[in-house]
Amino acid sequence: MPNLPDPLVDELIAIVGSSHVLTDDMDTARYVGDWRRNFPGAARAVVRPATTQEVSRVVAACSARRVAVVPQGGNTGLVGGSTPDATRREVVLSLDRMTAIRRVDPLDNAMTLEAGCSVMSAQAAAVSVGRLFPLSLASEGSATVGGVVSTNAGGEQVLRYGNTRDLTLGLEVVLADGRVLDSLSALRKDNTGYDLKQLFIGGEGTLGIVTAATFKLYAQPRQVVTAWVAVRDPQAAVELLALLGTAVGERVTAFELIGRQALDQVLAHGTPGMRDPLDSGSGWAVLFDVSETSERMDPSPAVEDVLGMAMEQGLVLDAVLARSVQQGRDLWALREHIPEAQRLEGPSIKHDISVAVSRIPEFIAEAGAALEALLPGVRVVCFGHVGDGNLHYNQSKPVGMADSDFLRHVDRVHNTVHEITMAMNGSISAEHGIGRLKQAAFLQYKPPVAIDLMARIKKAIDPGNVFNPGRVLPCDLVNP
Amino acid sequence: MPNLPDPLVDELIAIVGSSHVLTDDMDTARYVGDWRRNFPGAARAVVRPATTQEVSRVVAACSARRVAVVPQGGNTGLVGGSTPDATRREVVLSLDRMTAIRRVDPLDNAMTLEAGCSVMSAQAAAVSVGRLFPLSLASEGSATVGGVVSTNAGGEQVLRYGNTRDLTLGLEVVLADGRVLDSLSALRKDNTGYDLKQLFIGGEGTLGIVTAATFKLYAQPRQVVTAWVAVRDPQAAVELLALLGTAVGERVTAFELIGRQALDQVLAHGTPGMRDPLDSGSGWAVLFDVSETSERMDPSPAVEDVLGMAMEQGLVLDAVLARSVQQGRDLWALREHIPEAQRLEGPSIKHDISVAVSRIPEFIAEAGAALEALLPGVRVVCFGHVGDGNLHYNQSKPVGMADSDFLRHVDRVHNTVHEITMAMNGSISAEHGIGRLKQAAFLQYKPPVAIDLMARIKKAIDPGNVFNPGRVLPCDLVNP
Structure with a gap:
């Protein structure tokens, strides 16, 4: 399909250069679909700025035309939070050219990296000064600094070192009007007003675009x-x-x-x-x-x-x-x-829940019994980070059942697991976030007071609903 | 002075009982002045609710009449953030009757306490199940759960265990319209939307009233x-x-x-x-x-x-x-x-600054030289939590100088120290917060983008500016 003239695209080209504004479907393919292939999309353009200033100008240009901006890191998310919808109206802003390691300091036990650095390169930067960056997750070769901050990624060492939130000392963020919030300090203590960075950590790109982060470093285990x-x-x-x-x-x-x-x-x-x-x-x-x-x-x-x-x-x-x-x-x-073994075993229904550690046994017993009653013979594949109260609580079909028969039960299985989780004051998304995939469950289970506060914050910080509209919070709650 | 009839006071009495609404100056004395005696105040009433529901009703009553509410814990703050101004128009809401320990669970490594519990009783609750609550500070006998959360208190073991923010898993908060935000979970992982509790941690009582908190516990050191x-x-x-x-x-x-x-x-x-x-x-x-x-x-x-x-x-x-x-x-x-020794030595000028750990030596050298140039013979009393980059960087007068001569230099000394701190991307209030004492410096040094975002958040969450008006953010930035 030949591209029609698009003045926004011309403006973006003027900012970042023509080779970094992608509009052909061949070029945009790897940016517009999520890797679990739940959300096929299409972008008006994929723009790849190289500096914070370019991000700022790109965002300002899109904001001025009321065009939605979908920030994207390594595109390894599981909930459809970093890819465009199918309307071809949204602009994907990829941070993949911003990979500078700005500073690594073993005396501060801190390092500052741009958003497009992979987690693996972040780990390597820490090792280069004899330190540990403890974030470690399956997608670490592709997942980026901006992505793990925006999703508050967990991973394999949360029990000792915490989630990405706990590892983050400072952020640089581009706001919806193009202004830059610079809080990239390596300070361990700072009580000067509200801790703004906390909103962008786990904000799933709906409040601002993280362009760089300062992380804590730790001593290496021997x-x-x-x-x-x-x-x-x-x-x-x-x-x-x-x-x-x-x-x-x-x-x-x-x-x-x-x-x-x-x-x-x-x-x-x-x-x-x-x-x-x-x-x-x-x-x-x-x-x-x-x-x-x-x-x-x-x-x-x-x-x-x-x-x-x-x-x-x-x-x-x-x-x-x-x-x-x-x-x-x-x-x-x-x-x-x-x-991978579960994938080879056939279709599965997945949950990423957490409860208080002490309630893990009760959760497993209750959820197991409820699912067996719902779908006799269902095989529960239960594993996960018990130290964090976080289970990947998945189901494979009963032996001999047709895939399609099994998958007809998806909604009932989700509801059963989520109801039991919520009755125990748990979370229906411990690690993966909300994005689009879990929005309905989020709206169903999150207390209305919390949803209302989140909508107020979204409207206060991104009043034009430019960033990732419809992800996490539905548009009707926040549209101007 | 005889009290005039006050319909708000009658309403408060109907909610909490007459013995818990104080209006006589004798009764309110210990609630209306800060303990460093920088901010003598007077209250329309001091109200002491016993439950979250009572807090909710008190706040709703004050909100309906557009009367300011000043939340107060142990009243050990150093920046005038928890006492009323001198107008006698503000209501002090003391949490000192809410001292229940709701739950202490060694399997969860978590405990839930009401806002009025002292830090010392929180420590004892942890010890009762063989665990450590690591927050420890000089005022721990009086400082309360609600206070340390609202000020993100630091203390003596931040290097290993973090600030109060890092110790907080969940909060219960009463909002300006009386609604209750309940996020008192003991979850270690929860990525369902923005992490709202972070705004109230270190919010200095300007966004909501913390009525209970769930804290992390740790293994006891042996x-x-x-x-x-x-x-x-x-x-x-x-x-x-x-x-x-x-x-x-x-x-x-x-x-x-x-x-x-x-x-x-x-x-x-x-x-x-x-x-x-x-x-x-x-x-x-x-x-x-x-x-x-x-x-x-x-x-x-x-x-x-x-x-x-x-x-x-x-x-x-x-x-x-x-x-x-x-x-x-x-x-x-x-x-x-x-x-205490510095107090006995005479008047002093105090700072509570932080810089990145690696810049501590540079800070000490530069600030020392600048102060000596400003005020020859000034004695720098420098001590503090170097592991956190946090110095209590104080000055005693030159030997032989009159107190009044020394204290005439207060503003110039503050400015000198704060300018050097900010040139190193530091913080002018590492531990103590802003309150009223540090508001001018906060407005001078905090980036305008950050101040603007904070004002937007304040207006979004407390649109009537009911909670602690004029603390942290000046009223003209946030008044409805």
């Missing part, structure tokens, strides 16, 4: 004790976590629960050589890491103490500690292979 | 290594912090710099028996704590390694490690006595 533990049941997992935390404190870096169904699918579809580390056939496993900064202190004896005590108490049935880095990696490979 | 170290200069202190952090990670719980002038004032005015722990006469000392959760791992050898290395590098001149709990307390007593 020892890691990885254990695979067969536990009596989910309650035992939660109690083991408490024992471990009491004994070794914040050294507990990851603590994952793996249900039998999840492990069986991995063993059925995994790479050759993958095997149950314990051959115990037990129903529930825990995989945990205890990491230690000091070379002088070996955490293994303390971990072994805890496991011994937990065995005496009947919480732990059996356990194996990795004796080498490779053994540790092999144990983690089982955990990391679960999503 | 060992503490306390060291007093003579360092070459501030740069050596910063480098020692980096060495220590690299060796023992987050175990570094506190890391304080103490200038010679501060120590000399303590030795001159301290209790009998206080002495320089090193008799080295050196210019700069560091006092640090390394705390350890595990009983099985002794952190002393790692700390001694670091001190040995730092001596070889010429960073450390001499050092002493506390060999008992009492020795550790004695070392900390020197640090804690500094403010």
Whole structure:
């Protein structure tokens, strides 16, 4: 399709140069669809500014014409929050050319990176000064600084180091009128008014465009004790976590629960050589890491103490500690292979919920019983970051059921899981955000007072509803 | 003065009972003045609700009559943010009857407390289940949950555990129209829309009234290594912090710099028996704590390694490690006595600034030179949380100068220190907030974009400017 003359596109070209304003479908393809392919879209243009000033001018140009701007990082989101809708009216603003590492300072334990840096390059920048940037997630090769900030990404080490919010000291943000909010300090303490950056962290690009961030750095761990533990049941997992935390404190870096169904699918579809580390056939496993900064202190004896005590108490049935880095990696490979194994097993219905850690066992029992009543034989693939109260609580179809029959139950399964989550004061989106995918559930379950405050904030900060309209908050709540 | 009939007071009495609405000056005295006595005030009434519902009804009654509400916790603030002005038009809403401990859960590592609980009782609640609530500050016997949340209090263990913001999982907040925002969950992960609670943390009571909070708990430390170290200069202190952090990670719980002038004032005015722990006469000392959760791992050898290395590098001149709990307390007593010693030394000009940790030495050099040029002989009392980049950077008069001559320089001294702080991208209020005391400096130094966004948020959330009007943001920026 030949492109019609478009004065906005001409203006964008004047700002960033013609090679960085994409309008042909071939060129825009990788920017307009989400990677789970739930939201095929089309863009009026994809614009790729190289500097904060260019972002500012692009945003001002779009705002002046009341054209929606969809900010995009690595496009690894799971909820349709960073791709355009199908109207071809929205402009995608990709940060992928803004990849400068502005500063890495080991004395400050801080670094400032532009939004388009990948998480992996952020990790490497920290290592270059002998420090750790602890954010780690499956998509880290593609996910970007701007993306993880805007979605408050979690990942594998939240238990020890927190979510992206906890790692963020400062932000640079372009506002809807093109102004730049610069709070890129490396300050650990600053009580001068409201902490504005918090709104843009997890704001899913609806309030401003994050162009750079200052992150905390940590000491590098020099020892890691990885254990695979067969536990009596989910309650035992939660109690083991408490024992471990009491004994070794914040050294507990990851603590994952793996249900039998999840492990069986991995063993059925995994790479050759993958095997149950314990051959115990037990129903529930825990995989945990205890990491230690000091070379002088070996955490293994303390971990072994805890496991011994937990065995005496009947919480732990059996356990194996990795004796080498490779053994540790092999144990983690089982955990990391679960999503792919579930995909190979057939269609699935997915949830990303959280509850208080103490309620994990109750959640698993109640949700399991409710789903079995709804859909007898349904296979629950339950795994996740129990240390954070966060479960990836997914369903595979009953053996022998047709895919289409199973998928007819999607809404009822979602409702069942979400109702139980909310009855326990949980969250229907612990990690992935709202975007478009979860907006209906968000509106259904979030308290009206909270929705109202969010709409007021959106209207106050982006009164023209320029940024990511219709994502998180529906347009009718915020349109000018 | 006899009280005139006041229909609002009658309404408040109907809500909370007559014994909890104070109007006599004798009764209101302890609520209407700040404890540094910078802001003598008078209240239309002091109202003391006992429940969130009562708070809601009190706020709604005041809002309906457009009467300002000043929320108050323990009234230990330093910037005039929690007491009424002198007009006798404002209602003080004290949370001092809301002291329930709603829940303490060691499996969740979380507890939910009402706003009027003191920090000390919060610490005790954590200990009752074998956990640590790490917030610790000089005023902890009086300072309350609602107060530390609303001011994002820091304190002595920020380096390891963060500010109050980092310790807060959820809040219950009464809004200006009386609605209650309930986000009291113990969730570690929740990405369902904007993180609203962040606005009320550090909001200084201008956006809502915090009625309860859910805090994180931590494992209790079982060992503490306390060291007093003579360092070459501030740069050596910063480098020692980096060495220590690299060796023992987050175990570094506190890391304080103490200038010679501060120590000399303590030795001159301290209790009998206080002495320089090193008799080295050196210019700069560091006092640090390394705390350890595990009983099985002794952190002393790692700390001694670091001190040995730092001596070889010429960073450390001499050092002493506390060999008992009492020795550790004695070392900390020197640090804690500094403010009182400075008070006994005469009038002082105070600052609560922060810069990035790496810029601390540069700040000390530049500010010291500028002040000496401004006021020859001025004595700089410099101490504080260097690990957080936060200095209490105070001045005592030159020896022999009259108090009144010294105090004539207050504005010039403030300006000098604040200009240098801002040139280093620092903060003019690291811990204490803005309130009324620092509003002029806040307006002078905070970027206009940030002030504008804060004003928009205030207008969006408290459109009637009912809560703490004129604190943080001046009324002309936000009045309806």
